[in-house]
Amino acid sequence: MTTVLPPTGTSVADGDPELVKLVQSLPRDSEQRNAACEKLIGRYESLVRACAQRYRHSPESPEELMQVGYVGLLKAINNFDPSFGSNLASYAQPCIAGEIKRHFRDKRWHVHVKRSTQELRLELCRVRAELTQQLSRAPKDDELAEHLGISHDELRDAQRADLAFQASSLDAPRSTGADPGNLADILGEDDPQLEHTLDIESVWAHWGDLPEREQRLLMMRFYGNMTQAEIGERLGISQMHVSRLLAGALGYLRERVLGPDTAHEPY
Numbered sequence: 001m002t003t004v005l006p007p008t009g010t011s012v013a014d015g016d017p018e019l020v021k022l023v024q025s026l027p028r029d030s031e032q033r034n035a036a037c038e039k040l041i042g043r044y045e046s047l048v049r050a051c052a053q054r055y056r057h058s059p060e061s062p063e064e065l066m067q068v069g070y071v072g073l074l075k076a077i078n079n080f081d082p083s084f085g086s087n088l089a090s091y092a093q094p095c096i097a098g099e100i101k102r103h104f105r106d107k108r109w110h111v112h113v114k115r116s117t118q119e120l121r122l123e124l125c126r127v128r129a130e131l132t133q134q135l136s137r138a139p140k141d142d143e144l145a146e147h148l149g150i151s152h153d154e155l156r157d158a159q160r161a162d163l164a165f166q167a168s169s170l171d172a173p174r175s176t177g178a179d180p181g182n183l184a185d186i187l188g189e190d191d192p193q194l195e196h197t198l199d200i201e202s203v204w205a206h207w208g209d210l211p212e213r214e215q216r217l218l219m220m221r222f223y224g225n226m227t228q229a230e231i232g233e234r235l236g237i238s239q240m241h242v243s244r245l246l247a248g249a250l251g252y253l254r255e256r257v258l259g260p261d262t263a264h265e266p267y
Contacts, residue, residue: 016040017082024078040077040088041070047089048073051096057125058104065100072099120158123148199257206256214249221246 019036026033051072052065076092085091101119127147131139139147145155207215213235220226220234228242235242 015086016043016088017086020077020080020082020088037074037077041073044073044089044092047093048096051093051100054097054126055100055104055122057129058122060104065103068100068103069096072096075099120148120150120154124155124158202257203253206253209256210249210252214245217242217245218249 019040022036023033023040026036048066048069052062052069055065056062058065072095073092076088076095079095080088080091104122124144127144128139131143131147135143141152141155145152148155150158210218217231217235220231221228226234228239228246232239232242
């Protein structure tokens with residue numbers, strides 16, 4: 001843990017407990033309160049920087065991490081109780097680190113990932129950079145898992161978490177070539193036959209409920225592409241009778257597949 005001591009020569013009235021009391025007791029628009037707050041922030045800037053430095057391998061910019069860390073420092077200043085001790089640094093350090101972790105957990109993840117896996121991913125980024133420097137090459141999975149003291153399954157979960165951390169635009173180029181195309185170019189489209197297949201499966205589920213004559217009528221009409229007149233001639237019945245039988249059979253199937261309110265819709 002990094003501890004930042006007040007500058008040499010700091011007076012008692014300028015010590016951390018006194019400044020904290022000013023911040024906590026005065027109204028927010030008080031110039032004296034703002035001055036005390038600025039003095040504490042300047043005094044513990046290096047502590048914020050040390051906490052943010054742990055995440056230097058993340059996609060976040062150092063400036064953004066510092067701003068998040070300052071939020072944690074301000075929360076620590078507002079909640080610190082000098083009656084329990086005068087070491088503000090010891091109290092502020094976990095507040096700052098926690099605020100940065102919360103930022104990653106709540107603001108950056110595009111897909112829900114367990115908190116333990118999120119933290120392991122950050123540790124993995126740090127260890128990968130250290131081992132790359134030590135070995136002068138990219139570390140293998142076995143080396144990463146051994147260094148972190150985790151199983152290969154846990155390592156894979158942390159590696160997959162990278163995919164959930166930052167989404168790519170569908171317009172993002174796939175390469176740096178002259179005509180790279182974009183991600184959307186390789187994504188499949190909805191198959192129009194898929195919905196048709198599901199509909200047919202639903203129909204077949206109730207097909208056996210129909211009388212054999214109605215089944216034959218439907219097969220001739222929709223698979224044989226025969227007209228009602230041709231069906232009537234084949235079966236020896238009138239076209240009007242064919243129409244009534246078809247309407248009844250289709251209404252029955254439509255009601256079973258789509259609901260009772262659709263039974264009399266035209267086909």
